Each structure stands twice: as structure tokens, then as C-alpha cells.
Amino acid sequence: MHDLSRLSVHTMTTKPWGLEDACRHFAEAGIPAITVWRQAIAPLGVKRAAEVVKASGLRVTALCRGGFFPALDGAGRQKALDDNRQAIDEAAAIGAPSVVLVCGAVPGLSQAECRKHIADGIAAVLPHARACGVRLSIEPLHPQYAADRSAVTTMAQARRLCQQLNAAGRADVGIAADVYHIWWDDQVEAEIAEAGRLGILHAFHVCDWKVQQSDVLNDRGLMGEGVIDIKHLRACVDAAGFTGDIEVEVFSNTHWATDQHQYLQKIIAAYRAHV
């Protein structure tokens, strides 16, 4: 039973709550940190959202999310760049040190084309991120999302992208490692260690992989409800020198349909038991 000092919960995990409720209830439950999704900022506007977060006393782990760089035409790609710069501005405004990137993919483009749009897109917004003091955290996604959500699917691929994009000695571009997306990979241990060595392990997300999933997006398990050896991956990030927040990011129609106060207690219990 470890303490909660490094626990962070994503607003999306308790999606039925708006930002104000999430901040209040997280703080009341003894959770010290929050990762804020843009969907939670939008109804309030960024100025009010920043006030709410600041008043809560919660530490802001990250902003979710930028990315989705690939597009079928130049206008779409430009729109993505504009949107990512706005995400960076929002991160700076709410005090988030990083923006998580779900890099994107579009049916109709090859994986190679998507990867080029992603590398070019991150390179294009990186100067703005640096100017704002905000890091960019590439989240490799499970290959089941390769067609329409992310053409970056492995830790190794994300690491190579970081190495390509970072100026020498910098870690402005790093990796958000989510157990849901990377647990199956026989290189995951080696790549977590390498990311640690390179100083690019920005973030660690936990949830679980249910063998039977009713929905490809929104049937993730709370830690302990699936097959991932989370403690093993936690030990890997510990050994890699990771000391940041441990973020609970669960998309679950099932859990969203329950009382969110009781669910928050389950999250805390699952964190203590399985992370």
C-alpha cells in the first residue's frame, strides 16, 4: 500500500465530471495531481480553467492532447499545426509542463505518409513549445489504432522520432508510455530503459487491457481488471529513473455509468493494489 504522492488522474477518467468537479473531488480524495483534457477546458474557456486548476492546489501533470498531424490535404495539415500551437498555449496557461501527442493517422494515407506528416508536424510546432516552456510527449498507441489514430505504435518508433527531433542534449520531445499501448511488446523493457537513459521518458500512464472488449476505444480496464503486469512495467520505469506522476487514464463506458465518487475510491484502491 503505497501513498498517493505520485498519483495523477486524467479528467477523462472521470468524464462525467466537468473540470471544476474533477478538481474539487480529486483534491478532497487526497489525489495530488491532475492531467487535464482539452475537452474539460473548452466549456470554461482557458482563462477560467486555469483559475479553477490553480485554486484547487492540484499539480498539473500534463495537457491531453495534441497531435493528429496527418491529413489528406495541406489545409488539413495547417489546421492541425494551428490546433497544436493552441494546445501548447493552453498547457502553458494551466501550468502543464507537457502536451501529450496522439500523433494521428488517416485512412487513405500510407503509414509512411502518416509518419512523415507526424515528424514534420512535431518539428513545425516544436519551436513554439520550447518558447512556451512546454514539452511534447509522444504517446505510442496500440497497433489496433494504427489506421485512424496513430501511425506511431511502438516505444522504439517513438524513441527514434524523439532522437530525430530533439536538438543535441535536449529532451523537449519525449515519450508518454501507457501500459495499455505497450504491454504486448517484447522490446518494452529494453525501450523503457533506453528512454530513461536518453532522458526522454516524460510520462507513465496506467490502466488495464481486458481480454474481451466491448468497445475498441472505451472499454479499458481499471488496473487489476485485465491482463497487464502493471507492477512489472512500473518496476521498469522505476529502474529507468522515472520519478514523475503516475497517471490513471481509463476510458470506460462501464465505469463512466457508475457513481463517480465511488469510482474514484476504486481508482485509488486499484492504484494501491496494482501499480
Place this chain on the structure above:
Amino acid sequence: MHDLSRLSVHTMTTKPWGLEDACRHFAEAGIPAITVWRQAIAPLGVKRAAEVVKASGLRVTALCRGGFFPALDGAGRQKALDDNRQAIDEAAAIGAPSVVLVCGAVPGLSQAECRKHIADGIAAVLPHARACGVRLSIEPLHPQYAADRSAVTTMAQARRLCQQLNAAGRADVGIAADVYHIWWDDQVEAEIAEAGRLGILHAFHVCDWKVQQSDVLNDRGLMGEGVIDIKHLRACVDAAGFTGDIEVEVFSNTHWATDQHQYLQKIIAAYRAHV
């Protein structure tokens, strides 16, 4: 529009047909080769199945499938070994030069444990395969199946397993590369080339990845119905020196519900247009 001289169709692709119907209708349609699933052998028995296949004049590309080595206890693992030896015997009986391995995974075992059971299992049955003149073809499966079907998920991992298991200069253990399982991997081109260089590229399976899938197992697309750049991967295996049959393996509740004669013509048209 290329000819059909390398086209092979899996019995599972036209599942509503038994082995006798599949053999007759494939041959009538000008398809020269077949990959036989054990489910199609079982109702006839292996002796009669071998007669049916031989009488059809079809070339036998492979037997599907062995594998599923991991188990929660020793009895389960032994049962898997016995079953794989029987699959090898069936392959030899019907004139299949190889057995495709879906290596297996079991919720409750870690990926590392599953991988050990797999490596040990293949090593245990390999002498029998060699004695029977049958090759073993590891099929890396898409990571969406890592929990319960295969803890071997990438071409690179399969290649390392082959290198570990093959005696020097041998290619008794090789890879069955299925576009559905490997298309998302940014290392797929390099690994196809490396498999070719090592002489371990045993097989090439085609179908397609639909972005929206109604079923995690049985909603695969016919070539052209999804997002995979099959011609690109075909060019990769060509460049790697692969000259074997090109196997159409589609699991589809949708297509199985249609007239299988019309479907077979669609398969041929899709092969000509998209492979």
C-alpha cells in the same frame, strides 16, 4: 491483372464449404493451391482428407494450424505438444510442406512466461517436424491478440525466435507473414528483407484491415476493403526473394454469409486488383 499461378486459398476463407467442396470449387475456378485447416480435415479423417486433396490436383501450400503452446499447467503444455505432433503428422499426410503456428497466449501468464512456453514448445516438436519433412512457420499475430492468441506479435520477434531455434544453416522454423498482422509496424519492410536474407520467409498471407471492425476475429476484409497497402508489402516480399504461394486467408462473418461461389469470384478479382 496477373495470373493465378501463385494463388492459394485457405479452407477457412470459404468456411461454409467442407474440404471436398472447397477442393472441387477452387480447382474449377482455376485456383492452383490450397491451405488446409485442421477443422476441414476433422470431419473426413486425415486419410480421406488426403485422398480428397490429392484427387483435386491442388497444390497444398500449408496446414493451419499448430501452436497454442502456453498453458497454465504441465498437463496443458504436454497436451499442446501432442497436438502439434499430430498436426505435423496431418501435414505430412496431406502433402503440406509446413504447419503454420499461432503460438498462443493465456491470460494469467505473463508475456515472458508465454514466450518461454512457445520457444520450449517449438523446440520440443521440431525434431518430429524435421523427421517428417515438415517446416514450422511462426505467424506473428497482431498485438490485439497478445493476451489470448499469440505472445509473438512482430516480425522481428518471430525472426529472433527462428534464429534461436534453427540449427546452423537450416530454415526448418520460419515465418508466415500475414499483412493483417504486420502492416502497422514501422519495421515491417526491414524485417521482410531480413527474413528473406535469412531464408526464413516461409509464407505470405493476404486479406485487409477494416478501420471499423464488428468482430475482433471474424470481420477481416477482402483485399481492397481496408487500409493495408498490400501491393507495397507484396513488393517487399518479392524483393526479399519470396516465390511461394500467396495465400488468401480471410475470416469474415459477412462474407461467409454470402453465396460462396460468387465470393470465390470476388476473391479472385480482389487478388488480381490488389495484391
